Amino acid sequence: MEAILNYFENIPPLHRAIIIIGGLTLFWIIEGIAPLFGGKYKKLNHAVPNIFFTITTVLVNLPLAFLFLKSSDWVMANNFGILNWLPGIPLWLYTILGILLIDFIGAYLPHLIEHKVKPLWKVHLVHHSDHNVDTTTANRHHPIESIIRYVFTLAGIFIIGTPIALVFLYQSLSIVATQFNHANIKLPKKFDKILSYVIVSPDMHKVHHHYKLPFTDSNYGNIFSIWDRLLGTYMELDTDKIIYGVDVFPDEKENGEIWSLLKQPFQKYKNQP
Numbered sequence: 001m002e003a004i005l006n007y008f009e010n011i012p013p014l015h016r017a018i019i020i021i022g023g024l025t026l027f028w029i030i031e032g033i034a035p036l037f038g039g040k041y042k043k044l045n046h047a048v049p050n051i052f053f054t055i056t057t058v059l060v061n062l063p064l065a066f067l068f069l070k071s072s073d074w075v076m077a078n079n080f081g082i083l084n085w086l087p088g089i090p091l092w093l094y095t096i097l098g099i100l101l102i103d104f105i106g107a108y109l110p111h112l113i114e115h116k117v118k119p120l121w122k123v124h125l126v127h128h129s130d131h132n133v134d135t136t137t138a139n140r141h142h143p144i145e146s147i148i149r150y151v152f153t154l155a156g157i158f159i160i161g162t163p164i165a166l167v168f169l170y171q172s173l174s175i176v177a178t179q180f181n182h183a184n185i186k187l188p189k190k191f192d193k194i195l196s197y198v199i200v201s202p203d204m205h206k207v208h209h210h211y212k213l214p215f216t217d218s219n220y221g222n223i224f225s226i227w228d229r230l231l232g233t234y235m236e237l238d239t240d241k242i243i244y245g246v247d248v249f250p251d252e253k254e255n256g257e258i259w260s261l262l263k264q265p266f267q268k269y270k271n272q273p
Helices: 002-009 014-033 043-077 090-114 118-128 134-138 143-160 164-182 189-195 202-208 226-231 258-266
Strands: none
Touching: 002 090, 002 164, 014 043, 014 134, 014 164, 043 090, 043 134, 043 143, 043 164, 043 258, 090 118, 090 143, 090 226, 118 143, 118 258, 134 164, 164 202, 189 202
8 A cells, every 4th residue: 555655645646547548448459349328429529529628628727737736735744634633544545535525625515515505506517517428528627616626625635634645545546436427338137237236337427417307416426426415416227218418418529619618607507409
């Protein structure tokens, strides 16, 4: 565990890029072999706006990464935050607890809030307006949302007392986990169900992308499913009944255009279908 943390403490930017590209490539290939929904869309055309927003997410986070580093250095130097207030615990437990807490404060909580606060929901709609959810949808976030998520993670560093190694480890795990649970892949139902008791599985997260309430307001988890189960936001829906998109922006053509998506948070809701 110490070797892993040492690696992520100084992980080169190139290695972080490899994780993003490698995950996308892996799940893209698996989607082609065992798709959940097949033959309904042109994958390459669909990927263009999603890859664009993946790039904007990287461009937002990279220049701000120094704030993560400075904040982590400060909490460690000043013995501040939950992890630093705990009595001595094994490194493996320290790591798991830290990742769980970052997942809650930096991912589950802002996701929940984005669904409850209308201006934030309109920003988050760019993610939900994808009519063909696949692994490229994972980082389909408006640049404003990237900043919102960044602020929550930054706050989490202070609250949790997180060393930078844990921050970068969590981000790497998060990238792969979201690419996996958004992927258009068909797993055996029992296997997916077993996975969903620990992590957010593909079938579990697809429910969140159903176009109608109450399913849209469920399954907010990023890596771990524990938060949805503990806080009563877990729901199930047969994948055969899932329809992607959102009823307030129903135009699939517009929802696949980069410029339309950039403007979407500032537009009025469209007529519902």
